Amino acid sequence: MSLVPLVFFIFVQFFAAIPREVLEAASIDGASEWQMLRLIIVPIARPVILTASLIAFLLNWKQWFPILVLSTTSDTYTLPVGLIALNTEYGINFQATMALATLTVVPVVALFLLTQRRVMSSFMAGSLKG
Numbered sequence: 001m002s003l004v005p006l007v008f009f010i011f012v013q014f015f016a017a018i019p020r021e022v023l024e025a026a027s028i029d030g031a032s033e034w035q036m037l038r039l040i041i042v043p044i045a046r047p048v049i050l051t052a053s054l055i056a057f058l059l060n061w062k063q064w065f066p067i068l069v070l071s072t073t074s075d076t077y078t079l080p081v082g083l084i085a086l087n088t089e090y091g092i093n094f095q096a097t098m099a100l101a102t103l104t105v106v107p108v109v110a111l112f113l114l115t116q117r118r119v120m121s122s123f124m125a126g127s128l129k130g
Contacts, residue, residue, distance in 0.1 A: 003059045007052045014048040015041075050118040057111060079104040 018041070026036045042049075064080045071077055077085060083100050086093055 003056050006059075007056055010048060010052050010055070011045075014045060018044065047118045050115045054111060054115050058108065061108060079107075 022040060023036055026040055031039065062080065064078070064084055067076075067078055067081045068084065071081070074082070074085060079100065083097065083104055086097050086100065
């Protein structure tokens with residue numbers, strides 16, 4: 001699945017909801033376009049940027065087939081591909097599989113815990129009617 005349309009949709013919907021009056025007020029106050037971007041739009045868009053980053057990371061993290069096809073050695077495998085590579089014709093090493101499965105989940109959980117507050121605030125901001 002290509003994630004560019006999804007991330008583009010998230011950003012378009014967010015930026016379409018920014019009131020034009022906010023940007024007009026900044027323009028009247030003498031702010032340049034760069035200042036409006038840096039001081040107004042980016043701070044407002046921080047939850048959306050983090051949400052899109054989290055979605056992009058999760059969609060790319062689960063990609064295993066292209067890496068399995070394109071990698072020539074097991075040194076270039078990502079963790080999900082390494083997890084699949086543990087299943088051999090001789091059987092499954094359950095101890096190694098469970099250990100690597102834990103290591104595979106750790107970056108996803110860590111990233112979510114770091115972005116959880118912002119992601120949840122963006123969900124709540126989108127649910128309010130105003």
